[in-house]
Amino acid sequence: MLSQKSANIKSSPVRELLKYTKKPEFISLAGGIPATDMLDVDGIDTIIQDILAIDHRQMFQYSVTEGEAELRTEITKFNLHFDLHTPENNILITNGSQQAIDLLSRVFLEKGDKVLVERPTYLAALQLFSYTDAEIEEVSYQNNAIDLEALRSVLADGQVKMLYLIPNFANPTGHTLDYQTREQIVKLVHEYHVIVVEDDPYGYLRFEGEMVPSLYAIAQSMYGNNHNICYMSSFSKIFAPGLRLGWLAAPDKFLSAIVVAKQALDLHTSTFNQHIAAKYLASGRLMERLSLLQTTYKHRRDLLINALKKHLGDKLSYNTPSGGMFLWCHINLDINATDLLAACIEEKVIFVPGEVFFAKHPDKKSLRLSYSMLTNENADEAAIRIAKAIEKLQ
Structure with missing residues (x-):
């Protein structure tokens, strides 16, 4: 069956x-x-009690697919601490970053396409890509870094539709892409019209060294809003994984199609959980x-x-x-x-x-x-x- x-x-x-x-x-x-x-737990409990102390019945109602405006605004403010400009109108709230990968796969991948992944990469992404009719190919590495010449060669054949990357402290390797590599990747995918899925749940957990700008930020500085980078992150590793809250930032040309895909899947992410996260962010505790x-x-x-x-x-x-x-x-x-x-x-x-x-x-x-x-x-x-x-x- x-x-x-x-x-x-x-x-x-x-x-x-x-x-x-x-x-x-x-x-x-x-x-x-x-x-x-x-x-x-104490901080989250305080937030929940504050919410329930007020007659906020709308928090238990249906919401808009894009996500609660309050949470999207707080995410925009939060990201500015990390030199990441994600306007609230370019943000979609998801059920964890896993759903964001799913949405992008549904919107962009079809039979005959190739999706490139790092070698090795996040297991659950491989599982998800296996549900599409796209072919999964691995990006070549040389001296513990992406082989950019090999990447150019693969992109030049015109079959690659998507490149999936975890640029910061990757799962499973813990590896981080340096700035020069990120910059060259942004240029290559722009030249060959390839979509990048930048999965960044661990970037907030840097405990040594200097922060490296995201591919999304680099692409914005080069091409404005006319770039091909879809950036996603999650509250699971830094706040509360059980709330199942993530978010996706995409350029205007992609966002409406992604929103429609989420409408078809689940209408929207939990309204109440979004308000918990929004008020927690606003409190400064995170x-x-x-x-x-x-x-x-x-x-x-x-x-x-x-x-x-x-x-x-x-x-x-x-x-x-x-x-x-x-x-x-x-x-x-x-x-x-x-x-x-x-x-x-x-x-x-x-x-x-x-x-x-x-x-x-x-x-x-x-x-x-x-x-x-x-x-x-x-x-x-x-x-x-x-x-x-x-x-x-x-």
Whole structure:
């Protein structure tokens, strides 16, 4: 009874691993989720009580598809702190940034098109693109950076419709595109009329180094509103993932079609949740908490790296990210990550094997470790358990 597409697309291995996170004896380095202990429950509760203290019945009514004006205005103000100009009339509120990817796929991709992704890239984006009739191709990398000459060659064949990028602290690699690469990408996609989906849920979580302007901002400075960059972000990593709130900024020439697609899907995002986010932003609490999040994640990154050095030595290699939540690792032994995960489950520690993040020809010795939930108490123990699992396989 299932369609051929649905029958062929498997559940996310990350979601499958979540059952272990409910077991207190397990240490999870798997989920790309914000630290539960960092959620501002008291602040959110205060906002909700303030809302309910007033007879705001409209907050429980239907809303406009574009999203509540108050929230779009607050997002515009918030982004100015990061040198990102997103006029409220160019913003669409979505059910997380995942829905934004879905909407853009529906609006732009059709049979015969090619969508380019980084190698490796966000698993859920690969799942979503698999539901389209477009062909998924991987962008070539050289010396840990996008090969711009190879990118030009691929774009020049005229078959590429969309380029999907996570420019800041990417999931799963933690890699960030430098300014020169971003600038060249903006020029190339403009020359070859390719749409860029700039997915940026982690950009607010930079804890080292200088901020790099978004492709969206670079394109605005070069081409005004006549560019091909659709920028999206989310409140999931910095505020409250359970509210399922994200947003998309697109140039005028694209926005109306994207809004119509959302109308067809779900009419609009939760009115009440939008008001919670709008009032939280207006209160200034999110800007205040960002520095705390950044400091905490830097500490947890360092905890993980120090534990890996201490207990695994050169058995794993990795780059050190300057923000975000992820450490991308390579196993320097004759062991693949899937077998290692099975052994780690026996030791009650979990991670995500890297092969699931590749569209083609997966690297079976890669793995993603998330440090967002790590603590002072369990960092060493997590590394010790991984080391024990490796010993079993040698």
